[in-house]
Amino acid sequence: MLKLSQNKLQGQLFPKKWNLTSLLFLYLDNNFFSGQLLPGLLTSSYLKVLNLSDNSISGKLPDWIGDFSSLSFLVASRNLFKGPIPVGFCRLVELTVLDLSWNSLSDKIPPCFNLSSLRYLSLHKNELSGPLPRALYRSSSLVTLDIGDNKLSGEIPKWINLLPNLRFLLLKGNNFVGSIPFQLCQLHNISILDLSFNSISGLIPSCLNDIPFGHRKAHNQTFENVIFDWSASISFYYRYRGIHRLDQHVDDLFNSPHVVEIEFISKSRPNSYKGSNVDLMAGIDFSRNRLTGPIPSEIGFLSDIHALNLSHNQLNGSIPRTFSNMKQIESLDLSNNKLSGGIPPDLVQLNFLSMFLVANNNLSGHAPDRKAQFATFDASSYEGNPFLCGLPLQENCRRSTSAVSDPNLGDPGETDDLFKDSFLETFVPSYVVAFLGVVAFIYFNFTCRMIFLFIEAKLSSSR
Structure with missing residues (x-):
């Protein structure tokens, strides 16, 4: 085992043959290594873990990495890699973690992927194009699929329901089109679903309430063996492989060199969730698409969800009264749509709500009473609704000749x-x-x- 993480080491990696034939774990992350990867490491044929993240390594990812047939963890995020993902990666059948995020990788994802052991895949912030390869459906153990901020296209595949253990599906910032497939509703372990900044159209599926977002009881035994801090404890690796003993000093030595990270926008700002903190967030982000039709009332029965963003679409109809059932919600953004009717007064019961936006719709009637959390929201939460009145807006409901009340939500008289x-x-x-x-x-x-x-x-x- 060799750990050189978090130093100021520089120069080119593997310039000549290393005589480290028994090397299993190699951590070179958080340094200043540069240049291209040369095949001097190939003598370490038993390599299990390779972490090259947070350096300035450039050039193409070498095809010879596929010769490490026992490689389980490959982390090369936050470098300067460019070009396609090499076909040689298809030979890494033992991979559990693959993180190539924050590079300049391009072209299509290799269709030969046969990563049946893969649990964490992050290709976030690259320039990958084309559709999602169908070969990914073989990765039935996948827990995290993060391919956000690329140039991927096509429709969200219907085979997505063949990933039953998926908890984090992040597809934001691509060119996906078509409708939201109902097969997403069959992913009963999803905690974070981010489809924002695409060109997805059609209706929001009412079956989304079949997914118990954030409900701890919904997480089956699969997740007890999932490591979100894959290298926080090397001893876990041995337990996972059936070896139960490793010296404690080695366990301490390899404490947190790389932590799996989930980025999700909540309360109008990006937040990163690492390690066990990923269990603290449950949310849906469908913002900045082309969704139409009413908001299904069934969405309001997601009682454990923390964030819901449906803004910048073409949704119409009224705000469902069932939204008052989302007792854990902290961020609710319905702005920039075509919603009409009144704002359900029962929403004042949402005691954890710290951001509420319904601006730029066609809402009417009286703004919610300034009670509890709603006493903290200013006029910017409601602006752009000409028929809405009452504090914190300046329009007085008694003198307004345009205000129209929704008979299902407010006082009929x-x-x-x-x-x-x-x-x-x-x-x-x-x-x-x-x-x-x-x-x-x-x-x-x-x-x-x-x-x-x-x-x-x-x-x-x-x-």
């Missing part, structure tokens, strides 16, 4: 009261002015006066 007030305030003064105007016209007009006098004289003579 509120609209009538507003109409009566407006009618009385405008009709009575207008009537008085018109009457006085007629009287004045008749009184001061000589011809009219003579006509009335003539009529009065005729009436008198007829008697």
